[in-house]
Amino acid sequence: xxxxxxxxxxxxxxxxxxxxxxxxxxxxxxxxxxxxxxxxxxxxxxxxxxxxxxxxxxxxxxxxxxxxxxxxxxxxxxxxxxxxxxxxxxxxxxxxxxxxxxxxxxxxxxxxxxxxxxxxxxxxxxxxxxxxxxxxxx
Amino acid sequence: xxxxxxxxxxxxxxxxxxxxxxxxxxxxxxxxxxxxxxxxxxxxxxxxxxxxxxxxxxxxxxxxxxxxxxxxxxxxxxxxxxxxxxxxxxxxxxxxxxxxxxxxxxxxxxxxxxxxxxxxxxxxxxxxxxxxxxxxxx
Amino acid sequence: xxxxxxxxxxxxxxxxxxxxxxxxxxxxxxxxxxxxxxxxxxxxxxxxxxxxxxxxxxxxxxxxxxxxxxxxxxxxxxxxxxxxxxxxxxxxxxxxxxxxxxxxxxxxxxxxxxxxxxxxxxxxxxxxxxxxxxxxxx
Amino acid sequence: xxxxxxxxxxxxxxxxxxxxxxxxxxxxxxxxxxxxxxxxxxxxxxxxxxxxxxxxxxxxxxxxxxxxxxxxxxxxxxxxxxxxxxxxxxxxxxxxxxxxxxxxxxxxxxxxxxxxxxxxxxxxxxxxxxxxxxxxxx
Numbered sequence: 001x002x003x004x005x006x007x008x009x010x011x012x013x014x015x016x017x018x019x020x021x022x023x024x025x026x027x028x029x030x031x032x033x034x035x036x037x038x039x040x041x042x043x044x045x046x047x048x049x050x051x052x053x054x055x056x057x058x059x060x061x062x063x064x065x066x067x068x069x070x071x072x073x074x075x076x077x078x079x080x081x082x083x084x085x086x087x088x089x090x091x092x093x094x095x096x097x098x099x100x101x102x103x104x105x106x107x108x109x110x111x112x113x114x115x116x117x118x119x120x121x122x123x124x125x126x127x128x129x130x131x132x133x134x135x136x137x138x
Numbered sequence: 139x140x141x142x143x144x145x146x147x148x149x150x151x152x153x154x155x156x157x158x159x160x161x162x163x164x165x166x167x168x169x170x171x172x173x174x175x176x177x178x179x180x181x182x183x184x185x186x187x188x189x190x191x192x193x194x195x196x197x198x199x200x201x202x203x204x205x206x207x208x209x210x211x212x213x214x215x216x217x218x219x220x221x222x223x224x225x226x227x228x229x230x231x232x233x234x235x236x237x238x239x240x241x242x243x244x245x246x247x248x249x250x251x252x253x254x255x256x257x258x259x260x261x262x263x264x265x266x267x268x269x270x271x272x273x274x275x276x
Numbered sequence: 277x278x279x280x281x282x283x284x285x286x287x288x289x290x291x292x293x294x295x296x297x298x299x300x301x302x303x304x305x306x307x308x309x310x311x312x313x314x315x316x317x318x319x320x321x322x323x324x325x326x327x328x329x330x331x332x333x334x335x336x337x338x339x340x341x342x343x344x345x346x347x348x349x350x351x352x353x354x355x356x357x358x359x360x361x362x363x364x365x366x367x368x369x370x371x372x373x374x375x376x377x378x379x380x381x382x383x384x385x386x387x388x389x390x391x392x393x394x395x396x397x398x399x400x401x402x403x404x405x406x407x408x409x410x411x412x413x414x
Numbered sequence: 415x416x417x418x419x420x421x422x423x424x425x426x427x428x429x430x431x432x433x434x435x436x437x438x439x440x441x442x443x444x445x446x447x448x449x450x451x452x453x454x455x456x457x458x459x460x461x462x463x464x465x466x467x468x469x470x471x472x473x474x475x476x477x478x479x480x481x482x483x484x485x486x487x488x489x490x491x492x493x494x495x496x497x498x499x500x501x502x503x504x505x506x507x508x509x510x511x512x513x514x515x516x517x518x519x520x521x522x523x524x525x526x527x528x529x530x531x532x533x534x535x536x537x538x539x540x541x542x543x544x545x546x547x548x549x550x551x552x
Contacts, residue, residue, distance in 0.1 A: 009446075011442055011445065011446050011449075012292060012293070012298075012442075012445050012446075012449065012459070013292065013298050013300050013441070013442035013445055014442075015292050015293040016288060016289065016291050016292065016293065017187075017288070017291040017292065017293065017294075017295045017345075017346055018192055018194065018293075019293045020194065022288075022289050023165065023194075023195040023198065024162055024163075024165040024166050024169075024289050025162075027161065027162040027165060027427070028162050028425055028426075028427035028428075031162075031425065031426050031427055032423075032425050032426075035425075035426065035485070044485070045426070045485070046484060046485045049155075054156055056156065056158065056161075056202070056205065057161040057202050058201070058202055059199070059200060059201045059202060060161065060198075060199070060200050060202075061197070061198070061199045061200075062197060062198050062199075063196070063197045064194070064195050064196055064197060064198075067194065069293075070293055070460060071449070071458070071459070071460045147308075149304055149307065149308050149311075150304075150307050150308075150311065150321070150430060150431070150436075151303070151304035151307055151430065151436050151438050152304075153430050153431040154426060154427065154429050154430065154431065155426070155429040155430065155431065155432075155433045155483075155484055156431075157431045160426075160427050162427050165289070166287055166288075166289035166290075169287065169288050169289055170285075170287050170288075173287075173288065173347070182347070183288070183347070184346060184347045207431075208322060208431055209311070209320070209321070209322045293463075294468055294470065296470065299441065299470075299471040299474065300438055300439075300441040300442050300445075301438075303437065303438040303441060304438050307438075325431075330432055332432065332434065332437075332478070332481065333437040333478050334477070334478055335475070335476060335477045335478060336437065336474075336475070336476050336478075337473070337474070337475045337476075338473060338474050338475075339472070339473045340470070340471050340472055340473060340474075343470065
């Protein structure tokens with residue numbers, strides 16, 4: 001398992017008239033933590049796109065357990081549990097202090113710069129393999 | 139089943155550097171179509187909040203089948219299939235012409251203006267009941 | 277003078293905890309009305325980019341006269357008063373019914389697909405010239 | 415003069431199909447740096463609203479000198495040059511390394527929780543006065 005943690009402070013612009021962090025913004029928070037995760041194993045998403053590989057989203061699921069509010073300091077944790085194949089799956093947990101407020105999952109394809117599906121790039125798989133461990137090595 | 143259709147033209151501000159409508163914005167599109175659906179049966183969401191009832195999101199799931207792009211004219215369809223109880227569940231489909239590009243589901247609680255859970259308001263249940271039909275009447 | 281009017285209904289996702297349409301979103305509303313204006317004279321912004329010409333923003337000014345709220349129906353008017361030269365300047369007015377709530381100005385450059393400045397494309401200038409009238413013809 | 419600096423890393427969700435940080439998001443970046451500035455002198459914006467005082471935006475002006483891109487690390491500087499009176503004016507500068515990419519100004523009113531204009535709260539004026547210095551002491 002690979003993990004990264006991103007600290008995010010809720011912006012005023014991200015609140016809604018219910019007084020909560022609007023549920024839309026968790027999607028961008030997850031994305032930000034995904035970018036941080038990729039830094040962790042030395043393949044920044046920026047460099048992946050520069051090499052002609054994009055990771056469009058196939059699906060996303062979010063469970064909102066507790067609301068967050070303006071100025072809250074959140075910890076967004078992103079997890080990669082298994083080797084990327086045709087798809088890559090990531091998990092997310094949002095904490096405010098010790099309280100898990102939100103969790104989610106996203107699934108992504110790999111796409112070249114012509115918009116065609118492609119295999120996960122070697123640089124990504126090789127960076128990830130030693131960190132994921134034996135679970136995928138069967 | 140109750141249904142509403144919302145026409146949305148993708149804004150430039152909603153694109154990303156992949157050249158796609160960023161996947162975050164479907165959450166707001168779904169919300170907009172939910173608001174339109176509630177107009178359909180005569181209980182505008184605005185009036186619900188004015189009466190002290192809020193509908194915070196409990197979960198959301200989105201499947202991205204095909205990307206959309208700047209200036210695309212989309213049809214967002216929102217469906218209510220069953221009577222609201224402690225929760226209300228809504229379904230969504232996004233079409234570009236005849237092509238379904240995206241689909242999703244959201245689940246919501248009912249909350250009073252003190253942030254406490256409440257039953258679905260009578261005005262909502264009674265407006266919806268005759269339109270949902272016999273499926274829930276067993 | 278060339279003018280276009282865009283009807284926008286304020287989304288819930290665009291409100292903030294002050295209960296207002298957050299001031300950030302007027303920037304996207306102006307952009308949407310700019311796109312509509314370009315449709316008006318037959319040079320959709322989409323086609324301009326397809327022809328390799330982009331219109332990055334150089335400056336923007338907004339005056340917030342009255343707040344708007346969730347579900348408000350707004351009329352965003354966009355005006356082009358003079359021929360594009362090295363820059364193009366647009367004006368905006370937002371109305372809720374008869375009340376002007378917001379006004380603004382934006383200025384844009386013309387940029388080719390290598391990021392270099394370019395002259396306003398002929399297709400744009402020629403579409404606009406007959407509609408702007410004598411003011412610029414001295 | 416009072417100053418605060420906010421570090422922001424451009425999110426993917428904030429890019430547009432031009433490949434730039436979309437110009438709308440600087441409005442939220444300025445707001446975030448304004449919140450940081452208020453922390454600096456011990457009157458967090460959160461506590462101001464809790465005390466029944468809001469700071470709605472009256473006007474905003476932004477000059478876009480150089481574009482920013484995904485993953486850029488930006489430094490947003492916010493400045494308060496003079497004592498708040500009926501209005502408070504703030505200045506902003508965005509740097510990428512040594513390059514100033516963007517600058518702006520915003521002006522705000524003070525509003526109570528009934529939406530009525532009010533004087534700047536004492537807690538704010540008194541926190542700010544010793545830091546602004548003699549310029550306003552005539």
